[in-house]
Amino acid sequence: MLSKAEMKRQHILKCGTAYVLEHNFHALTLDALASYAEISKxxxxxxxxxxxxxxKGLADYIFEQYTKQFHDFAAQDPVTKGKWTRALIKASQWDLDNNAKLNVGIMAISMLDPALTNEMSKGYEQIQQQVEKDSLNPVDASIIRLAIDGLYYSELLNMAPLDKNLREKVIKKLTEMTK
Structure with missing residues (x-):
């Protein structure tokens, strides 16, 4: 069970995520978030x-959500071969559908202060290790991972992002490559 302080912290992070998704990253201030979360500054x-x-708290929170989705999707997959790679694909699809706007802000701020994403980088390395040991050819699994990264970058940097229909087809093809 979470302590009262941890529940408040989770509330702030959920509200921070919602605030950025509703408004934009640049509108996020401590005053604005306190008001939005209905708490004192x-x-x-x-x-x-x-x-x-x-x-940093938001970056960690988003990555914790992503990691939880990754592990949940893997746990739900009854087929051992390729399940971690499929979990990566599904977690990434979920993340792009739910947090893409917030990820833009986190990516932008991480360029100014790389320390903000150190923990995420370590966590992503662990995910990559799971994918490499997934009973798939490690090169194929890495190609799938890099394709997922490409989807992120095109979305987040607005570099010719795929329309939703084509993105779903790409994700379906990547998933087929895991079987």
């Missing part, structure tokens, strides 16, 4: 003393 500052701490 002091309550917010107790958990996140400045905007960088909040951004």
């Amino acid at each position: 002091g309550g917010l500052i107790y958990h996140f003393p400045n905007k960088n701490a909040l951004l």
Whole structure:
């Protein structure tokens, strides 16, 4: 069971995510989030003393959600061969559908302060290791992972992103490659 303080922290992170998705990354301020979350600014500052701490908290929160989805999808997959790679594909699809706008902000701020994404980088390395040991040819699994990265970059950087129909077809093809 979560402590009262941890429940408040989770509330702030959920509200921070929703705020950025509703407004935009640049509109996020401590004052705006405190108002949106219906808490005092002091309550917010107790958990996140400045905007960088909040951004790091949001980055960690988004990656925790992603990692949870990754493990949940793998646990639900009855076919052992390729299940981690399929989980990566499904978790990435879920993330792009739910957090893409927030990921843009996190990516932008990480270019200014790379320390914000150190934990995410370590976590993603662990995911890559799972994919490489997935009873698939590690080169094929890595190609699938890099294709997923390409979907992210085209979406997040607005570099000729695929329309939703084509993106779904690409994801379906990547999934077929895991069988």
